[in-house]
Amino acid sequence: MKQHIPFRLSSVLYGHDSDIKAVRGPSEDLIISASRDKTARSWFRIGATAFCENKMYLGHTSFVNSLAFLKPTAEHTKGLIVSGSSDKTINVFDPENAQDPIYSLIGHSDNVCALDVTPSGYIVSGSWDKTTKIWKNWQVADTLEGHSHAVWAVLAVDDDLIFTGSADKTIIKWQNGKRVQTLSGHTDCVRALALLPDIGFISCGNDSTLRIWTLDGQCVQELNGHTSFVYSIDVLPTGEIISSGEDRSVRVWKDGECIQTILHPATSVWCVSAMPNGDIISGASDAVIRIFTRAKERVAEQNVLKDLEEQVSNHAIPANQIGDLKKDELPGSEALLQPGKKEGQVIMIRVRDSVEAHQWSQTDQTWHKVGEVVDAVGQGRKQLYNGKEYDYLFDVDVGDGVPPLKLPYNASDNPYNAAQEFINANELSQSYLDQIADFITKNAQGVSLGTSSQYVDPFTGASRYTPSASSNVQNTFATGIDPWTRPGTSSNTQSEKAKIIPQKTYLTFRQANIQAILKKIGQINETLLANEITQNIALTTNELSTLEKLGQFLLNPLIQAGDHQSEFDVIHKIATQWPFNNRFPGIDLLRLQILYTSIPAKYVDNDGSIINLIINSAGISSLPKDNIPNKDQDTNAMLGLRALSNLFDIKEGRDVLRREASKILELLSSTWNKSSNKNYHTALVTVFLNFAVLYQTSPDEDNILQMIATLVELLKSEIDSEIIYRSLVTLGTLINQNQTAKDAAIAFDIKNIIKITSIKVKENRINQVINEITF
Numbered sequence: 126m127k128q129h130i131p132f133r134l135s136s137v138l139y140g141h142d143s144d145i146k147a148v149r150g151p152s153e154d155l156i157i158s159a160s161r162d163k164t165a166r167s168w169f170r171i172g173a174t175a176f177c178e179n180k181m182y183l184g185h186t187s188f189v190n191s192l193a194f195l196k197p198t199a200e201h202t203k204g205l206i207v208s209g210s211s212d213k214t215i216n217v218f219d220p221e222n223a224q225d226p227i228y229s230l231i232g233h234s235d236n237v238c239a240l241d242v243t244p245s246g247y248i249v250s251g252s253w254d255k256t257t258k259i260w261k262n263w264q265v266a267d268t269l270e271g272h273s274h275a276v277w278a279v280l281a282v283d284d285d286l287i288f289t290g291s292a293d294k295t296i297i298k299w300q301n302g303k304r305v306q307t308l309s310g311h312t313d314c315v316r317a318l319a320l321l322p323d324i325g326f327i328s329c330g331n332d333s334t335l336r337i338w339t340l341d342g343q344c345v346q347e348l349n350g351h352t353s354f355v356y357s358i359d360v361l362p363t364g365e366i367i368s369s370g371e372d373r374s375v376r377v378w379k380d381g382e383c384i385q386t387i388l389h390p391a392t393s394v395w396c397v398s399a400m401p402n403g404d405i406i407s408g409a410s411d412a413v414i415r416i417f418t419r420a421k422e423r424v425a426e427q428n429v430l431k432d433l434e435e436q437v438s439n440h441a442i443p444a445n446q447i448g449d450l451k452k453d454e455l456p457g458s459e460a461l462l463q464p465g466k467k468e469g470q471v472i473m474i475r476v477r478d479s480v481e482a483h484q485w486s487q488t489d490q491t492w493h494k495v496g497e498v499v500d501a502v503g504q505g506r507k508q509l510y511n512g513k514e515y516d517y518l519f520d521v522d523v524g525d526g527v528p529p530l531k532l533p534y535n536a537s538d539n540p541y542n543a544a545q546e547f548i549n550a551n552e553l554s555q556s557y558l559d560q561i562a563d564f565i566t567k568n569a570q571g572v573s574l575g576t577s578s579q580y581v582d583p584f585t586g587a588s589r590y591t592p593s594a595s596s597n598v599q600n601t602f603a604t605g606i607d608p609w610t611r612p613g614t615s616s617n618t619q620s621e622k623a624k625i626i627p628q629k630t631y632l633t634f635r636q637a638n639i640q641a642i643l644k645k646i647g648q649i650n651e652t653l654l655a656n657e658i659t660q661n662i663a664l665t666t667n668e669l670s671t672l673e674k675l676g677q678f679l680l681n682p683l684i685q686a687g688d689h690q691s692e693f694d695v696i697h698k699i700a701t702q703w704p705f706n707n708r709f710p711g712i713d714l715l716r717l718q719i720l721y722t723s724i725p726a727k728y729v730d731n732d733g734s735i736i737n738l739i740i741n742s743a744g745i746s747s748l749p750k751d752n753i754p755n756k757d758q759d760t761n762a763m764l765g766l767r768a769l770s771n772l773f774d775i776k777e778g779r780d781v782l783r784r785e786a787s788k789i790l791e792l793l794s795s796t797w798n799k800s801s802n803k804n805y806h807t808a809l810v811t812v813f814l815n816f817a818v819l820y821q822t823s824p825d826e827d828n829i830l831q832m833i834a835t836l837v838e839l840l841k842s843e844i845d846s847e848i849i850y851r852s853l854v855t856l857g858t859l860i861n862q863n864q865t866a867k868d869a870a871i872a873f874d875i876k877n878i879i880k881i882t883s884i885k886v887k888e889n890r891i892n893q894v895i896n897e898i899t900f
Contacts, residue, residue, distance in 0.1 A: 132385060132405055135418040137416075141414070146189065147396050149192050159191065160408075166178055185210040186212045188236075189208050203220045211238075230248070235253035245284050257269040257279055257289045271299075278290035278291075282326070295307050296311075311330045320360065324337060350468075354370050355369070359397055361403055365384075369407055374389065385488060387417060389411070395410065405417040438494040460474050472485075517533070520532075626854060627861045629818065632811050642714060662698070678692070696718060701738070712764040726781060735772070767811075770812050782819065813855050840879075850890060883895050
């Protein structure tokens with residue numbers, strides 16, 4: 126094979142908290158990315174081998190799965206970023222305005238997993254709702270219906286010629302909105318399409334192949350080399366094809382042959398994209414973006430290259446991904462003396478008691494270690510099904526009078542493989558594939574921030590609505606664990622991680638079971654109606670109907686409208702007139718409504734602002750001085766603190782928080798030690814952290830000193846790692862931005878307190894924050 130200049134690592138971008146699902150390189154100095162952490166982000170080049178995070182684009186309420194970029198126009202001189210999400214919406218952002226999309230496109234009824242733009246700037250979107258939509262002037266101009274399953278891929282060749290790829294294994298050619306041809310060839314889901322100049326286009330899919338087609342629909346070549354699902358493809362300026370997939374690789378193809386395989390230290394490489402300068406961007410399940418280059422001047426430093434090599438070499442490969450391995454029959458290291466047969470060939474060898482995977486590089490004629498095979502059965506496995514152990518055993522209700530079916534799943538499995546096996550085993554319709562895989566993805570999640578709860582519904586006990594203990598913050602901290610589809614995937618080396626301090630975004634509490642909250646309100650309301658003394662404060666039929674409408678709005682706030690003032694009035698009634706031990710679901714609803722309408726933040730009456738309403742109704746200001754709070758007091762106060770945290774998410778909320786900050790911080794500083802409950806402290810520290818973010822502009826030194834003093838006392842006694850972590854990030858953010866805060870930190874002997882903390886709690890993320898705090 127002819128020798129080719131290989132791609133080598135150029136840069137590594139850390140910042141996202143979960144899988145990178147889409148990347149784009151509109152220019153050689155700009156990268157945009159989308160992630161399951163619900164954000165899209167932009168990155169600017171600051172050196173030959175370095176990019177820094179520029180903006181974080183907020184607005185989606187679920188995974189961001191697809192991206193497109195609209196070229197600059199006279200109206201939008203920086204271009205526009207287009208993002209699609211499993212919240213069913215498409216957001217359009219000005220690159221310079223990260224807080225709010227300038228347009229939100231509503232029309233799809235399921236996950237928007239594919240985006241492209243036409244030469245004239247029309248947006249083309251594909252969705253799990255089986256349709257493709259064409260958007261002109263930010264409105265749906267046409268809906269293309271023809272696929273029987275999810276539309277995973279869209280390709281706009283020009284304004285009138287569009288190709289779509291689907292989970293139904295076909296590609297459809299559309300001309301002027303009409304279906305003119307169906308292309309068959311793939312034997313599994315079609316996952317991506319890309320234009321191949323002078324020939325036609327490329328497709329890839331779950332059948333592990335790439336296929337090259339003419340625009341007339343003729344398949345002229347099939348490329349084989351990937352060993353699992355191929356998720357993403359693109360074309361370099363040289364005409365070479367790049368692809369990525371579930372075999373954790375990016376592959377480079379020239380003249381029908383794979384000329385380079387770039388392995389990643391991750392389970393999946395979800396996306397790959399070409400840059401105008403010929404570099405390659407990849408995004409993977411380890412939440413890391415990587416750039417690879419052939420240009421000598423853009424190759425990373427030797428220590429960075431070495432680090433990636435070691436990460437790949439030490440990557441654990443579950444045995445069940447390899448097949449039936451008989452260790453005793455494997456060759457030893459002498460097998461590495463024989464050259465490989467083709468680029469990317471993988472062999473297993475036995476090294477003492479372990480099994481190593483090695484891959485052949487045709488470029489440098491060398492075998493490279495690419496991982497160690499480990500037993501797929503982990504220590505925490507407790508589910509037994511048909512004589513085998515599994516990480517999870519789900520009950521899946523398919524309806525139609527059929528009893529729930531058992532779905533076994535291991536953390537190392539591919540959700541789509543597991544879903545397909547489940548369909549085959551139970552003779553279900555293939556149309557269930559995406560739905561079941563999505564179910565697995567959402568339910569087989571790793572640990573996220575603050576997931577444990579010791580709160581109970583004081584009325585119904587264990588099997589009940591519980592005010593959610595998971596923070597589910599809009600912008601979560603990196604915890605070293607993939608919180609969605611890859612439980613236990615570890616982060617990369619500490620030295621290469623993006624800086625944690627200063628924290629730049631507000632944290633909010635969004636997770637909720639809306640129907641459970643409304644059900645609990647209904648149950649309490651019946652109790653109130655049954656008692657003559659409380660009948661006058663029970664909700665009327667109209668008020669209950671208003672809450673049902675609020676529930677629909679909260680389930681889909683970007684689509685639904687409502688009378689938010691009337692909804693707030695009903696919440697206000699529950700939070701202020703219902704008995705203290707009954708009002709927690711009302712405070713919980715207030716916490717949620719604050720996120721999606723400014724009505725609560727603008728509230729003013731004789732008792733003051735929304736701050737007074739929250740503090741008084743939740744009992745934060747009346748926690749017992751000498752006694753431990755009971756469960757009702759703990760629960761209400763915790764929910765009130767979460768409501769305060771959520772106020773930071775909107776401008777009107779920040780305005781009132783800034784005005785009343787002294788009162789809030791003085792109260793919280795005097796009550797932080799009244800409760801020993803973890804979730805109360807987590808919410809309280811989150812309020813402090815959001816104030817630290819707020820004070821990065823127009824700091825209030827008295828309030829900053831108040832927070833530092835409180836956090837110092839809290840750290841002396843706290844043992845929970847999540848609370849310690851948020852406290853340290855808050856301290857670091859305050860100290861980072863203010864000399865008075867630095868002086869106070871020295872006066873409080875924070876160095877010694879931090880040293881004791883690092884001994885008390887040994888976690889990489891805590892050590893990283895400590896290392897970033899400078900005096």
